[in-house]
Amino acid sequence: MRLLIRSALLSLSVLAAMAPSTPLAAQGEAAPELDALLRSFRSLPGLSARFREEKHVALLAAPLRSEGEIHFAPPDRLLRRVTTPTRSVALIADGRLTLVSDGRREQFDLTRQPLVAGFVDSFRHVLAGDREALERSYRIAYTREDDGRWRLTLRPRAAPLNQFLREMTFEGRGVQVRRMRMLEVSGDETRTEFYDVDTTRRWSPEEIRRVFRVD
Numbered sequence: 001m002r003l004l005i006r007s008a009l010l011s012l013s014v015l016a017a018m019a020p021s022t023p024l025a026a027q028g029e030a031a032p033e034l035d036a037l038l039r040s041f042r043s044l045p046g047l048s049a050r051f052r053e054e055k056h057v058a059l060l061a062a063p064l065r066s067e068g069e070i071h072f073a074p075p076d077r078l079l080r081r082v083t084t085p086t087r088s089v090a091l092i093a094d095g096r097l098t099l100v101s102d103g104r105r106e107q108f109d110l111t112r113q114p115l116v117a118g119f120v121d122s123f124r125h126v127l128a129g130d131r132e133a134l135e136r137s138y139r140i141a142y143t144r145e146d147d148g149r150w151r152l153t154l155r156p157r158a159a160p161l162n163q164f165l166r167e168m169t170f171e172g173r174g175v176q177v178r179r180m181r182m183l184e185v186s187g188d189e190t191r192t193e194f195y196d197v198d199t200t201r202r203w204s205p206e207e208i209r210r211v212f213r214v215d
Contacts, residue, residue, distance in 0.1 A: 046201035047072040049194050056189045071211055073203045079212050091214045098214045105214070115160045137161065 048071050054063040068082040078092040088101035097108045097116055110117045118137070134140070139157060144150040152170045156162040166183045177197070182190040203211070 044074065044199065046074060046203050047197075047199050048201045049197040051192050051194050053190060053192045056191070058187050071201070073208055073212060077208070077212055079214075089214050091212060093212065100214050115164055118156075118161045 048069065050069050051067065053066045053068075055066075056063045065085070066082050067084045068080065070081075071079045076093065080090045082088045086102070089099070091098045092110075095110050097110060097113065099106050099108075108116065121137070137157060138154040141153040141155075142150065150172060153167055154169075155167045156165050162185075164185060166185050168183075169181045170177050171179045177194055180190075180192040180194070182192075184190075
């Protein structure tokens with residue numbers, strides 16, 4: 001179940017960096033461009049994507065591989081569904097995290113889970129376009145190449161995030177994230193590739209009931 005909680009945290013960081021406002025650390029001459037991107041992000045209607053993931057654990061000889069999908073419906077409904085090799089679901093909605101795996105279902109109140117809540121708050125700061133709030137939680141480094149490729153690195157400043165996470169690095173081009181690397185304090189590492197990313201997803205009430213279910 002600890003691995004499922006980590007997966008939910010990973011989903012939050014992924015979605016926070018997957019929309020048009022990804023260049024959060026642009027400064028100086030890029031500030032007007034950043035402001036425009038953040039305004040665009042605030043109007044994000046929703047998001048869907050598929051992913052392939054490898055988790056490298058120090059005690060295991062081979063990485064753990066998985067595939068699945070993630071979905072976001074504003075203002076705070078987030079679902080991560082692993083489809084292979086085994087099925088599991090993590091849903092964040094209404095201030096709660098619900099996990100289902102191997103026939104087990106658990107629910108957590110985020111007010112009692114400071115680590116998970118820290119990721120949720122960071123996600124909300126990105127959606128709100130609140131760069132100052134983000135910088136209170138993370139040290140941010142951002143570089144961009146002439147051909148449009150960029151790299152964004154987030155390093156948590158304080159507990160409890162810095163007790164679990166060393167850094168997250170995102171790489172992409174234009175408005176699309178292509179890869180993510182998450183390095184934990186333990187040395188464990190997760191690498192994720194994204195495809196079929198839709199940052200213009202609009203959810204009908206029926207689709208929300210069908211897609212954002214935990215079973």
